[in-house]
Amino acid sequence: MSHVSDSTLQIYNTLTRTKEPFTTIEPGKVRMYVCGVTVYEPPHIGHVMSYIVFDTIRRYLEHLGYDVNHVQNFTDIDDKIINRANAEGIDPQELTESLIAAWGDEMGPFNILAADVYPRATQEIPQIIAMIEGLIEKGHAYPSNGDVYFRVRSFPDYGKLSHRDIAELLSGARVEVNEQKDDPLDFALWKAGKPGEPVWDSPWSQGRPGWHIECSAMCSHHLGGMVDIHGGGTDLIFPHHENEIAQSEAYFGEEPFSRYWVHNGLLQLGDEKMSKSIGNIVRPTDIVESGRAAAYRLQVLSSHYRAPLTFTEDGLEAAENGLSRLRVAARPLDGAANGERDAELDAVVERSVRAFHASMLDDFDTPGAIAAIFDLGRAINRARATDATSASVADARDTLLELTGILGLDLSEPAQGTSADAAPFVELLIGIRKELRSTKQFALADRIRDELATLGVTLEDSEQGTTWRSA
Numbered sequence: 001m002s003h004v005s006d007s008t009l010q011i012y013n014t015l016t017r018t019k020e021p022f023t024t025i026e027p028g029k030v031r032m033y034v035c036g037v038t039v040y041e042p043p044h045i046g047h048v049m050s051y052i053v054f055d056t057i058r059r060y061l062e063h064l065g066y067d068v069n070h071v072q073n074f075t076d077i078d079d080k081i082i083n084r085a086n087a088e089g090i091d092p093q094e095l096t097e098s099l100i101a102a103w104g105d106e107m108g109p110f111n112i113l114a115a116d117v118y119p120r121a122t123q124e125i126p127q128i129i130a131m132i133e134g135l136i137e138k139g140h141a142y143p144s145n146g147d148v149y150f151r152v153r154s155f156p157d158y159g160k161l162s163h164r165d166i167a168e169l170l171s172g173a174r175v176e177v178n179e180q181k182d183d184p185l186d187f188a189l190w191k192a193g194k195p196g197e198p199v200w201d202s203p204w205s206q207g208r209p210g211w212h213i214e215c216s217a218m219c220s221h222h223l224g225g226m227v228d229i230h231g232g233g234t235d236l237i238f239p240h241h242e243n244e245i246a247q248s249e250a251y252f253g254e255e256p257f258s259r260y261w262v263h264n265g266l267l268q269l270g271d272e273k274m275s276k277s278i279g280n281i282v283r284p285t286d287i288v289e290s291g292r293a294a295a296y297r298l299q300v301l302s303s304h305y306r307a308p309l310t311f312t313e314d315g316l317e318a319a320e321n322g323l324s325r326l327r328v329a330a331r332p333l334d335g336a337a338n339g340e341r342d343a344e345l346d347a348v349v350e351r352s353v354r355a356f357h358a359s360m361l362d363d364f365d366t367p368g369a370i371a372a373i374f375d376l377g378r379a380i381n382r383a384r385a386t387d388a389t390s391a392s393v394a395d396a397r398d399t400l401l402e403l404t405g406i407l408g409l410d411l412s413e414p415a416q417g418t419s420a421d422a423a424p425f426v427e428l429l430i431g432i433r434k435e436l437r438s439t440k441q442f443a444l445a446d447r448i449r450d451e452l453a454t455l456g457v458t459l460e461d462s463e464q465g466t467t468w469r470s471a
Contacts, residue, residue, distance in 0.1 A: 009064065011229075012306060012363045014237060014261040015161055019363055024228050025259065030061050030068045031223040033258075035215060035232035035240070038075040039099040040084040043106055045282045045311065046233075046267040052297055053264045053305040054231050055112045057408055062361050063406050071222045072115040073215060074100055076122050077208050082197055092198055093122075106284045109293035111408045115220050121214040125200045127219040128209045131251055132189045132202075140250040144180040144190030146205030150212075152185040155246040161261060162238035163418035169334040187243055189213045192217075197354035212243035219248065219257075220400070230258035233266055245389070265308040282311065294410045295320035301366040301407055321469050322374065323411075325423040330400055333393060342392035345379055349396045352376040356403050369407065376400050382431065425458055430466050 009022040017415040024030055034054045037047055040458055051072075058068050076096040085092040104114065121128075132148055133297060135141035140154045152158050152166075169185060188210035193199035199206040209217075225248075232241065241261065243274055248257040269280050287296050299319040303309045352372045359368025383393050404411055429448050449459050452468070460467050 009361050010363055011260050012264065013259075014263050015256070015258075017163075020260070021375040022260070024066070025226060027359055028065065030066045030229065031227040032058065032061075032070050032229040032231065033215070033219050033223055033227045034070070034072045034115070034230075035236055036073045036075065038078050038080060039096045039103075040078065040080040041464060042099065042102070042283060042285075045284060045287065048107065048110055048112075048284050048296070049267045049300050049309060050264050051107060051112050051235050052110060052300045052408075054262075056301060056366060057229070057231075057262070057305075057364055058113065059408055060364060061404055067225060069114045069117075070113075071117045071119065071218065073218050074103075074118055074120045074212060075211065076100070076120045077198060078211065086196070096120075109288045109376055110284070110297050111410050112293070113408075119218045119222055121209060121218075122198075122200075124214065124217050124221060125209070127221045129190075129202050129245075131213060131217045131220065134251050135247060136272050138250065138253075140247070141189055141205045142182065143190075144182075146207060147180055147188055148190035148204055149181055149186040150189050150243070150247055150250075151182065152187070153183060153247065155250050157249075157255075158185075158246050159242065161242050161245055164238065164242075169362065187212060187239065189247070212240055214246060215240075216244050216248040216251070216257075220251075225252055226254075226256070227258045229260050229262055231262045231264070234263045235266060237261075237263060264305045265303075267311055267471075268307045291414055292316055292320050294375055295323050298370070298409060301409075302370050304367055305364060318467065318469060321467075323409075325381060325427065326373065326377045326400070326404065326409070327411050327413060328384070328423045329377040330397060330404070331413075335398070337391045337394035340390040340392070342383060342390050344398055345390075345392040348376060348379040349392075349399050352379075353376055353399060353403070360406075366407065369403070373400065373403050373409075376403070378427055381427045385424040413436070426452065426468055430459065430468065434466065 010019040011022050012019050032054070034051070037043055042048045044202050054070075054072075056071050062070050074096070077092065081092050081096060085095045088095065094362065100118075100120070103118075132141060135150065136148070138145070139151070141148055141150050159169065166185065189212075190202060190204055190207055191210060192205040192207040197208065199208060219230075230241070230244075245257050269282065284293075287293055295316055296319070299311070299316055299415070300309060302319065341343045355372035355375070356369045359365040359372065362368070376396060380393060380396050380400060383390070383396075401411065429452065433445045434449070436442070452459060458469050
């Protein structure tokens with residue numbers, strides 16, 4: 001497949017609320033920082049969704065030829081960690097070590113590449129203290145009874161990421177009231193330790209860092225301060241990422257802290273947000289044990305990364321059926337391909353490649369890219385249903401594997417039995433039914449639908465076309 005120029009790559013920047021041409025600090029290199037989890041419990045599928053998104057962004061940037069330095073942190077000291085460890089009667093470090101050790105096993109089945117570095121807050125204490133000292137020296141922070149606070153009003157652009165002003169923040173419910181602060185808006189950089197908590201020595205007290213300063217210090221340490229892409233969920237825009245901008249740009253004395261702020265939408269279950277209080281948490285292991293990890297990745301990429309994703313079993317099952325059809329298309333040919341060309345299939349390949357990259361270059365529009373992949377898969381399966389072994393089918397299959405590989409979609413056959421053998425024939429019958437309906441031969445079209453239903457195949461018609469699922 002021909003090389004795709006990256007000159008037209010556009011990325012939506014939360015800071016400016018517009019799509020912008022992508023340029024990097026260093027030519028050919030991308031510094032990408034993604035906010036990781038606070039390790040007080042195992043991850044849920046909302047975490048997996050976010051890391052699939054940024055894994056796909058990384059993969060496409062690497063396909064364009066960039067050298068991506070991908071850093072993703074672990075927050076391994078936090079009130080939630082301390083409370084959970086106390087509840088279980090173990091040391092907080094024992095809790096976090098066990099959860100971090102399991103991280104790779106949790107993410108691996110979803111084909112998520114490992115980050116280059118996984119810094120931990122507790123291993124960055126010297127860098128955090130140095131940054132706080134610098135902010136105090138510059139007049140942007142102040143100690144108070146063993147704590148240290150960032151002086152929000154010292155940073156005139158505070159609120160530029162979340163597009164809020166000081167007056168709005170003061171009247172809102174997100175402001176923490178604390179008599180030790182000079183201003184209710186100020187936020188903690190260092191917290192004096194309480195009895196029974198893990199603590200580290202500092203010039204102000206034995207204590208621990210605040211949440212926001214950790215990421216700024218880790219960016220500075222591992223990515224040279226400024227970054228090209230800073231990512232995370234939309235729930236981190238305020239206050240976490242807003243505070244990161246303020247303290248980082250105040251410390252470095254330059255901007256921007258990140259060239260592009262990239263945020264993924266959040267996941268909800270049906271009509272509800274996942275919540276421990278109502279017991280509707282879905283864990284990665286729930287999906288992996290059902291053998292549908294690859295289908296979940298497809299389900300995530302079938303929705304635009306900036307949009308919320310509603311997770312349903314029906315949606316996951318539809319993704320599994322779609323994956324089965326792609327797997328059939330990706331199977332090696334039965335025997336060597338002959339030299340004949342199929343002009344119609346060749347045209348579909350060319351059209352699909354153009355559509356795939358046009359979508360990905362437009363703010364990583366994976367739904368558009370997935371649509372192009374399915375167009376190609378359907379064309380291959382139609383050709384397979386006629387026992388075609390032309391060179392065009394072989395080339396189309398190679399292109400399909402290349403495009404799905406860019407998105408990290410695994411088309412290898414699952415270990416268990418599958419009904420995927422029927423997929424090309426179902427697709428062929430759907431095509432015939434469409435032709436029958438276009439010529440008003442509705443009785444024959446309905447017969448195809450009814451006969452498929454007796455075989456456990458349900459057809460679902462919509463404005464976008466006909467999809468199917470098996471019982």
